[in-house]
Every structure is written in C-alpha cells, then in structure tokens.
Amino acid sequence: MSTSLRDQVLDGYAQGRSIRELAEMTGRSYNIVRATLLNHGVALRRRGPSPSRSASASVTELAALLLAARAASGMSGRQAGALAEMSQSKLSKLENGLLAPHVDDVRKLARCYEVAPGVRDRMVELAQAGSLERRRRVLLHHVGKDLLPAVRRVELTAQIIRVLVLGAFPEQALHPVRNGARLVVVATETALRSPRVPLERIRLLRENRAVEWGVIPLTAPVELPNAGFVVFDDRMSVTELSTGVVVATRSEEVRFDLEIHREVSRHADFTSSHVGFPARFEELSGE
16 A cells, blocks of 8 residues: 555645645645646645535535435435344434544445435545545555555665655764665755754764765755655655654656656765765865
C-alpha cells in the first residue's frame, strides 16, 4: 500500500479543498499542486468559497436520504436493520448523521428500501465522498507505521539517497553511509541556522567522500516545497509532515521529487574547504 500524492491532490480538490489547503496537506508548493491539477485536465475553480459540499455536509445529506427512504418503505428501524444485517443502533446513528456509513452499508440499505436508481446513485456518491475523507486521514496519520519496514528495506539497499532539508534533519541525512552508496544532502540556510541542528553528528560525516553537502542561500531565487523529503534511488520518496508521513512509490511521483531535488541543487552551494562539506556550512556552524 502506498500513498499517491496525485490521488490526494485530485481527490482533495474534487471534495472542495483549495489549492493552498492541498499544498499544506501534501507538503508541496502552491504551483506544484496547481500544475498537477492542470496536467490531469482538471478545470480549476475560481478563487472564493467552494461550491462543493464539505464531508460533514455530505454525511448530513446522506442521513436525510436514508431516513426518508426508510420512511417511504414503511419499515421500522428494527426491520430495516435486520434486512441490512446491521443493528438498529447503528442504523439510527446513520440516519441522524452521527456515523459516516461505508459504501457497502449504503448499497444494502438502498436494496432493502428499493429506492429509485437516481436516489441510490446519489447515496453511493455521498458515501464514497466520506470514504475518501477517511482514507486521506488514515494515509496521513498511519501510513508511516504501516510502511516503516518497507521504507527501511529500501533505505538499506538504495545506491543514492537524496535529502532535502527545510526544517529538522531526517535520520537518513545523519546515518553512516553504506559502502558503495552515496548521500546527497541539500539544506536551506534557514534550516542550518536552527539551534536544533545536530552539528556533532554532521561533523562525523563531513570527511566522507560518499557524502555531498549543499546549502541553499537565503537569497537563492528558487521556489521550495512546503516540506523536505528523502528520495531513495528512483524507487521511493518519503515526506514527513506534522500530520504524519507520506510515502510515494509510483514512478511519476518519485520522479517529481527527484526533479525538485535537482532543481534546488542547482541553486545550492557545494563549494568546500573540506571534502564534500560546504565552506558555507562551516561559516554558519561557527567553525
């Protein structure tokens, strides 16, 4: 199971989120999210209030449809629950908007009530919207734990690890480099000025010829994403957000992060008085 950045953007925009909200959610810049939508043929909305309903509004509408359909069928809550293989308590929560139903539950109830095809399709559509919202939350909050072993396996076999540091240094930028592998770390000057920079661990790596360090000056004319990331070869990209970890394994998404890393690297200072260690970093770190 992998998190698709493309799907998050397309699904989120279809649900009414703004481009700016999606940029914050995925850790990508506004322009990157906008380009993704345009590249997939999405007609952009005008700025302002979204015409799309929120997830809670969808639950409310679906609850009203379910209640009306049961009333029209003449069934009691106990009868409908028995036919749909769910408890009367659960059915009551669905009809009062206290529980977002799964698509299968909605299909069962629609069959029990023998609703018109148009009403059934609308019910399913609303249930699917709620399902997409739940999936987004699961991916953002729990995918890191689920994919940790897979990430570790890729990390241990990667030949080139590229890191973009915008805030805290990820562990991949601080591990000793395996024989035959390369580590390319590009960090912003702002990140390096942070008092939380692990200077001692970084100094241990600075003489390693397999490690390249680049610093993006504050004045560099480059657009940065909203979050840093780690790319393992061309197989996997890992982005750590405040809401969780996004792991991308689709080739198009990994290539996208590779292009970002190459672009910011062109604006980074790799000059060094030590092998593979920027003189600019030594200046910032007080050496």
